[in-house]
Amino acid sequence: MKPFPAIALLCSLFFALSASAQTEPGLIIDTLNHILPGHVAGKVQFSLASGIATATNGIYIKYTDEKYSTIMTADSATVNQATGDVEADGHVRVESGDQIWLGEHIYYNFKTRQMRSEQFRTGKAPIFAGGVGLSGDASNHVYTAKGGFVTTDDLADPAYEVRASRIRMIPGKSIELWNAVVYVGNVPVFYFPYYKRNLGHHANNYTPTPGFTSRYGGYLLNTYRWYLGDTADGQIHVDYRAKRGVGVGPDVAARLGPWGDFNLRYYYTHDDRPNSSTNSFPQFGDIPKNRQFVNFDWQATPATNLNLKALVNYQSDPLMVHDFRPGDYSGNPQPNTFIEANKYWDNWSLDALTTPRVNSFFNQVERLPDVRLTGYQQQVLDSPVYYDSQSSVGWYRQFTTYTNGLYQDTNGFYTSSAMRADTYHQLTLPWTFFNWLKVTPRVGGRVTYYGSQYLTNGEPNGDLTREVFNTGVGASFKASQLWAGATNSFFQVNGLRHIIEPSINYVFVPDPSTPPAQLPRFDAEQPSLMLLPLTFTDYNSIDSIDSQNVIRLGLRNTLQTKRDGGLDNLLSSDLQIDCRLDPQSNQGTWNDLYSAVAFRPRSWLTAESQTRHDLNGGDLNMAFEQLTFAPNDRWSWGLGYWYLRGGQWGNSTWSGNNTLTSTVFVRMSDNWGARMTDNYNLVNDRLQEQFYTLYRDLRSWTAALTFRVTNNENDTRNYTVAIAFSLKASPSMHVGEDVVNRYRLVGE
Secondary structure (H helix, E strand, O other): OOOHHHHHHHHHHHHHHHHHHOOOOOEEEEEHHHHOOOOOOOEEEEOOOOOEEEEEOOEEEEEEOOOOEEEEEEOEEEEEOOOOEEEEEEEEEEEEOOEEEEEEEEEEEOOOOOEEEEEEEEEEOOEEEEEEEEEEOOOOOOEEEOEEEEEOOOOOOOOEEEEEOEEEEEOOOEEEEEEEEEEEOOEEEEEEEEEEEEOOOOOOEEEEEEEEEOOOEEEEEEEEEEEEOOOEEEEEEEEEEOOOEEEEEEEEEEEOHHHOEEEEEEEEEEOOOHHHHOOOOHHHOOOOOEEEEEEEEEEEEEEOOEEEEEEEEEEOOOOHHHHHOHHHHHHOOOOOOEEEEEEEOOOEEEEEEEOOOOOOOOOEEEEEEEEEEEEEEEEOOOOOOEEEEEEEEEEEEEEEOHHHOOOOOOOOEEEEEEEEEEEEEEEEOOEEEOOOEEEEEEEEEEEEEEOOOOEEOOEEOOOEEEEEEEEEEEEEOOEEEEEEEEEEOOOOEEEEEEEEEEEEEEEEEOOOOOOHHHOOOOOOOOOOOOOOOOOOOOOOOHHHOOOEEEEEEEEEEEEEEEEOOEEEEEEEEEEEEEEEOOOOOOOOOEOOEEEEEEEEEEOOEEEEEEEEEEOOOOEEEEEEEEEEEOOOOOEEEEEEEEEEOOEEEOOEEEOOEEEEEEEEEEOOOOOEEEEEEEEEEOOOOEEEEEEEEEEEEEOOEEEEEEEEEEOOOOOOOEEEEEEEEEEOOEOOOOOOHHHHOHHHHHOO
């Protein structure tokens, strides 16, 4: 028992030394081998008098306060627990938040976060930097270096970097460089007297798109993207086209909280050859050299169930977007302008719409304004009857212009104008028989008033009122059958369920009090390849309403199976046809048979088909067929066929089309890929468009080299070659955007 006092003294001394390591709250000092098992055993010595800890063979230090948690590791270090000062040597690593600093000798203060280092590297993905002569300001955490580099290439030897004589960094916020030179490898390619880049999620960046096209000659499209926190961002375009000149313009997107979000795009160019694209559009005449467009959209929800929207599309001439934004033009060749407000309640909605005319070369109906009150289907007291309605009032002007090939007046003129007030009300009585058959009779009526300002063929008419009555009945049911044990390895069938949904809908509308031919066409039937709705208020072409005595027959079939742990449609089809009991003079007894079928025999193989077949004349009016192969992530192939019979059928006159399309994507390796798209016009035996793109992953960048050939009818063949770069840290395109809008690959 005599040794006990000595053992007690040693234990007391050990606990005293351990306590000294924790004298500063939130500070932990330990050897690195305790954190990383297998590391060489380290040693930590504490001085009780000075409060200084000295460590060798690997040290781990962690400091935590109310805002930050900082970890340092090094081969050796001296720590002043009272002041927070650390002198660290050998493989020093400082991790503060998500910012990492590396160096061979670093002075750091855990409390003030002041730092000094002769040589350093730091990074917060996707931005990395390094340099010499690092020093930090303890008050605002700003760090400066005498010289260094910045890159997004996370390698010891980056493929590209920006080198500067002076660097200023605010971790997590921004980095500034003076006398900055962009290097690719060891080759200088660009110089910035001053360069600043955000270090947040969105970082300012510059993307060039060089290329050549027969229409423009050589071109260089330059885009600088900027971000103002989470409030606003945008792009600045400065483009040069050898044959057409310089084009400039900003894009701005702002998020204003309760005031909504808006996007503004403006583009101006002094076009040296503005009429070079009018060969196939002679009706447009001379195009001015000063060309521009403005696109503005805004939407907000300032209160519950209140939506506000605005869209403005202005063009200086009808071919401005066609020439300089063909991707936008292909999606919408005649963009509209409107301002809209929508207020919703449980059973009602109030909509106000105005569509001012800002482009004088497009056909348009002005609504100044159009106010509509909609009553959703709602129960009438405690009865089985349901009520719905739609009422509107507005001032309308219809313009027709030479642009659409009708009149030789580029400013256009209005062919009709009037105040119109319309109200429609309907009662329905939904019944269910045998717990599966739904039958819904309905009856409704409409009254429409046209003011005395109404014009027809330039002659003023007096006001008039039109009454329309409608009635009808709809019936449908759904039935299903399950075969749980059905299996087939070839078709990947694991159980089957068949769902069938027949429907019949009868609509009767006697002759309106005023025939449509005597009315203006503010809301006329628009050309449609799909079958138009029969019932009101789904059919909302108010001024085209005419007598109807029609039965629409519909049949839906769905065959489902289990695949990959979920439910998948093996086969789905939708058939619809109208039987006209009292056809008009220009109609047959049967409308077109519309069919939509999708067949997915394998999870990677899909066949889709949409057709319209004229049963009266035996003609195929429309066919769209698509076959998609996607067996793996290495390759895919989409093969399509598009047919449209020319002539007058349905509700419009159509230009014939017969086109075969093919898109193949091949991922040759982790770094290389290729996409090939071809459109072949079978009508005139012409390869209308060819698009070939070679993709290359450059670690921090991606590049796409594109070769395109267009051979449109009544136009000269056009060749384009372009290379598009995208920084992974701030990509210029969203994932898949180059597939949806391939024009982006050539800067259009």
